Each structure stands twice: as C-alpha cells, then as structure tokens.
Amino acid sequence: MQALVLKERDKIVFEDFAEQESFTPDDVRIAIKDVGICGSDLHYYKHGRIGDYVVERPMVLGHEASGVLLEVGSRVKHLKAGDRVCMEPGIPSPGSPSTLAGLYNLDPAVRFWATPPVHGCMRETVVHPAAFTFKLPENVSYEEGALVEPLAIGVYSANTATIQPGDTALVFGAGTIGIVTALSALASGCSKVILTDIKERKLQIVKANFSDNIICVNSAKESLDDVVSSLASEGVDIVFEASGSPAVIGSFVRYLRPNGRAVMIGMPPAPAPFDLVAAQWKEIKILNIFRYRNMYPRAIKMISSGTLKVRPLITHYFDFVDAIKAMDFAATMPADAIKVMVRM
Numbered sequence: 001m002q003a004l005v006l007k008e009r010d011k012i013v014f015e016d017f018a019e020q021e022s023f024t025p026d027d028v029r030i031a032i033k034d035v036g037i038c039g040s041d042l043h044y045y046k047h048g049r050i051g052d053y054v055v056e057r058p059m060v061l062g063h064e065a066s067g068v069l070l071e072v073g074s075r076v077k078h079l080k081a082g083d084r085v086c087m088e089p090g091i092p093s094p095g096s097p098s099t100l101a102g103l104y105n106l107d108p109a110v111r112f113w114a115t116p117p118v119h120g121c122m123r124e125t126v127v128h129p130a131a132f133t134f135k136l137p138e139n140v141s142y143e144e145g146a147l148v149e150p151l152a153i154g155v156y157s158a159n160t161a162t163i164q165p166g167d168t169a170l171v172f173g174a175g176t177i178g179i180v181t182a183l184s185a186l187a188s189g190c191s192k193v194i195l196t197d198i199k200e201r202k203l204q205i206v207k208a209n210f211s212d213n214i215i216c217v218n219s220a221k222e223s224l225d226d227v228v229s230s231l232a233s234e235g236v237d238i239v240f241e242a243s244g245s246p247a248v249i250g251s252f253v254r255y256l257r258p259n260g261r262a263v264m265i266g267m268p269p270a271p272a273p274f275d276l277v278a279a280q281w282k283e284i285k286i287l288n289i290f291r292y293r294n295m296y297p298r299a300i301k302m303i304s305s306g307t308l309k310v311r312p313l314i315t316h317y318f319d320f321v322d323a324i325k326a327m328d329f330a331a332t333m334p335a336d337a338i339k340v341m342v343r344m
C-alpha cells in the first residue's frame with residue numbers, strides 16, 4: 001500500500017508500506033479517509049525531532065484521522081465492518097502503572113502514531129485496537145472525525161481548568177489548538193473568551209465563523225491589557241497557553257486574577273523562563289496537560305450535537321496524491337491556513 005513516509009529530516013516520499021501488521025481479535029482494520037496535518041508532522045519534517053523524539057528511521061506521518069472499518073477482530077463487539085470511525089492515536093500498554101491508575105496518556109511506553117519510532121496513518125489502511133476506535137454518528141463527517149484529535153486537546157484543556165459558569169478566559173495562540181480550546185471553554189460555561197495572536201488572518205477566520213463571545217485581539221496592533229481589564233477588572237479567571245511562545249510563558253501571569261488558573265498546552269522549543277514569584281503573589285494554579293485521555297467520546301458527542309462546530313477550521317484540502325505538496329504548503333505556515341486536510 002502507498003504511504004507518505006518521512007525518510008529523514010526534510011525528505012518525504014511516497015513509498016510502498018510493506019510492514020506486516022499483526023491483527024489480534026481485539027483489533028480492527030481501517031481504510032483511512034481523511035488525515036489532518038498537525039504541527040508535529042511539520043516539526044518532524046522540518047527539524048527531524050521534537051525534544052527527545054528523534055526520527056532515526058523512515059516513519060509514516062499523520063495521526064489525526066478518520067476512516068471506515070474493513071474488518072473487525074473476533075472479540076470486537078461494539079464495531080462492525082462498514083462503520084465510519086475516528087481513531088485515538090496513542091496506545092498505552094494495558095498493564096502499566098499509569099494505565100492502571102487511569103492516566104493512560106502518561107504511560108511512558110505509550111505508542112503514538114507518527115511519534116518516532118511509531119508509524120503514523122497517512123497510508124491506505126491501518127490496524128488499530130478497537131478500544132481506541134470510535135464510531136462516528138451519522139451527522140459527523142469524515143473530515144470532522146479527523147478533527148476529533150485536536151478537538152480532544154481543547155475539551156481536555158477546558159475540563160482540566162474546572163470552568164465555572166460565567167468564567168472569563170484568555171487563550172494565547174490562534175492555531176487549531178488555541179481555537180478548539182476557545183470553543184471548548186465557551187461550550188463548558190465561559191461567558192467570554194479572549195483569543196489573542198499576532199496573525200491577523202487567523203483572527204479574521206475566527207471572527208467570521210465563530211461566536212461573538214470569542215473576542216479576538218491582535219496583540220501586535222491593540223493592547224491586550226486594555227481588553228483584559230475592560231472585561232475582567234482583576235484579571236481573567238483562566239489562561240490557556242496554546243502558543244508555546246517563551247515571551248507569553250514569561251508574562252501571562254499578569255493577566256490572571258488572584259488565585260486564577262493557567263492551563264499549559266503549548267510546548268516551548270526550549271526551557272522558557274517563568275516568574276515564579278509573580279505567580280506566588282497571586283497563588284496562581286498552574287495546570288499542565290499532555291495530549292488527553294478519555295476525551296474522544298465527549299468530543300464526538302459535542303460535534304454531533306452542534307455544541308462545537310469545528311468544520312470552519314479546515315481551510316485547505318489536498319488529495320493524497322498531492323500529500324507532499326500539502327506538507328510543503330503547511331510547512332510555510334500560510335497566514336490563511338488553519339487546518340490542512342489530506343483526503344485519502
């Protein structure tokens with residue numbers, strides 16, 4: 001089968017994927033339909049590594065996917081061939097202490113698609129555990145199914161923030177993750193969410209497609225301080241840091257009210273300075289998240305019910321034959337691109 005393979009840093013090719021995948025009675029075989037290109041795919045493509053994860057041998061890219069079931073294992077009860085599904089890309093070891101403690105995303109041995117050395121899903125078919133495969137309701141499309149992966153991070157962030165009705169939140173970064181976090185925070189009870197970035201076009205896309213209760217601030221042009229103090233005199237209840245910018249990490253505490261919460265989502269490229277004393281004065285609660293756990297069913301239900309409309313996040317489509325073009329396009333970080341989707 002054809003696969004999009006990262007051979008080494010800066011080199012992607014179409015290649016026959018000939019590795020034999022084991023198929024247990026608890027697995028399903030999926031024909032992949034849509035795959036979203038993620039910042040991490042681009043990072044491995046352009047830098048060959050993310051932190052300690054280094055591309056040392058060829059790896060299939062892609063981890064945000066939907067598909068249709070071709071075959072289900074003999075022990076699989078909740079799915080059948082022909083079902084439309086989306087897949088959670090991280091598979092923990094079932095017996096690890098973290099998994100047994102209910103923290104399966106933190107299992108150090110988790111195998112996550114397109115995180116070296118694990119192959120991703122930009123290929124014709126994939127074998128996957130049924131337990132991490134979720135049926136899509138009829139009114140949820142394949143492309144929305146592929147968006148469940150990033151959406152799960154937004155829903156998990158909102159969940160981690162323990163939002164109270166009427167809270168005001170401030171989200172840094174208007175990429176896919178920042179936007180799904182803003183949408184999830186509103187859906188979880190925030191009255192207003194300030195979304196800030198310096199990329200005007202992305203903010204315009206948000207303004208044109210989403211609720212007026214998301215207040216877009218281009219911090220290169222207008223004063224974020226003024227917007228925050230006009231909406232929340234003592235500061236916002238929650239900051240969601242989804243930019244990974246060291247400058248933001250060094251300064252976000254000033255926007256929080258005393259005893260406010262900060263959810264750290266973005267990953268800075270290197271250790272970033274943080275003013276601990278400023279956070280101590282306000283007794284700020286810093287909450288870290290890593291990917292998500294147990295969020296797929298919630299995210300799917302929120303799309304299906306119309307609570308979360310994620311479709312406008314997809315700004316560009318490419319066919320699988322043009323997947324290299326799609327990667328090169330996304331890697332230039334075009335101002336008007338949010339999610340680039342590859343159709344298999």
Ligand code: ZN
Nearest residue numbers: 038039064150
């Ligand atoms: Zn992703």
